[in-house]
Amino acid sequence: MVNKTTTQDKILDAAEQLFASTGFADTSLRQITGMAQVNLAAVNYHFGSKKELIQSVLQRYLSVLMPRLDQEFSQLLACQKQNDLTAVLSVFIKPLLELNKVQHHGTRMFLQLLGRGYTDVQGHLRWFFNHHYGRTLDKFVLLVQQACPDLPASEIFWRLHFSLGTVVFTMASNQALQEIAAADFNENVEIEGVIHRLIPYLAAGIALPLTLSGQTH
Amino acid sequence: MVNKTTTQDKILDAAEQLFASTGFADTSLRQITGMAQVNLAAVNYHFGSKKELIQSVLQRYLSVLMPRLDQEFSQLLACQKQNDLTAVLSVFIKPLLELNKVQHHGTRMFLQLLGRGYTDVQGHLRWFFNHHYGRTLDKFVLLVQQACPDLPASEIFWRLHFSLGTVVFTMASNQALQEIAAADFNENVEIEGVIHRLIPYLAAGIALPLTLSGQTH
DNA sequence: GTACATTTCAAACAAGTGTTTTAATTTAGT
């Protein structure tokens, strides 16, 4: 029995593809089991419910990504020198790109799923994430605060959420954006190219001195 | 017969509230007609379908907002001096805040709807918007390009979409963010406060010189 | 090979969706 992919894996593979391109709410279990070529009831048998299937799909990536990020954050926090914001943000690059080893097109897939997760669902995914990886997130916020010592915590809060919006939206509509860019500018950027465009953009907005932000009107 | 709100208006008022807080897909016609206290069939009788109801809800704001924006853009384009990017972005402020005259909490409502529109739906709202207001949008892009003459069009394309992500995401999750900000930092910002925080953040990321964006790795 | 647990399968379930139909009611024009 060579090449034995279990039913669970067949479901996970089909589910993540459909979830990423169509969203969680707009993907039915019948679509998933149809693509995976398994019986409809298999989802509830192996995962319990659709909710738990969604969490399992994300968990496959998060369980690889988050420990790596946590380690990198701790390392940066250990050396006491003040870190450049761009350096802090760049920590994400390598661990994200290594998701391609977890799965074919893993990076793109995961980031699209992340985008869907924040836009589609109201509650249970946010809770799931904070409950499992809240500690790691705190370390990141601390690093940003160290990189921008002149900004009050509330300003950093807002700017980080502005940035989260950029990332989530860009990744959720990644496919459409790539197509437009290819058609209008003849440029074919991979997900890696988008990430490298993203980081300086985010760093500029987050690190902007406060004095400048008061003179808008 | 004093205070006669028509059935159509009762439906529109209930629909926009539910759409803004729950999203288009997750709001059923029965919820809407229940809150509006009208018969279920009234939606299809007056608007034709749920799709057209969604468009009507947005249209009530867009028909006020977009001509005002178009006028402002044309005015800025007319005077040939090169405009500051912050000035270009600030054009949005007044017309947006005047939506409060259209409806109680109109600005917040509209911006949340905009957020929902870009994240929930796949096709028909994007098409609807581009078809009706594509010309106005082009003027805005032109203004941004004039304000950032050293940036290639493709870079502006990406950065504007990054910014769109920020706006859309922030407005879609506006309520949750305001609650967190109030709880964690004892600060109670209105939608106006968020807009004024947003603009310098966006301007910084969009106007960032290209040379800096190359040295990330 | 028999017995047991695991997994697969087709079918049905209960609940919810947008939409349509048909009749009753209200409104407006003359």
Place this chain on the structure above:
DNA sequence: ACTAAATTAAAACACTTGTTTGAAATGTAC
């Protein structure tokens, strides 16, 4: 006041959703 059009109302329609059921099939251990 009478007629015709516009609106409201209750019910049913056709369809999709996630989930459950109970019997077949498969795999595993003794």
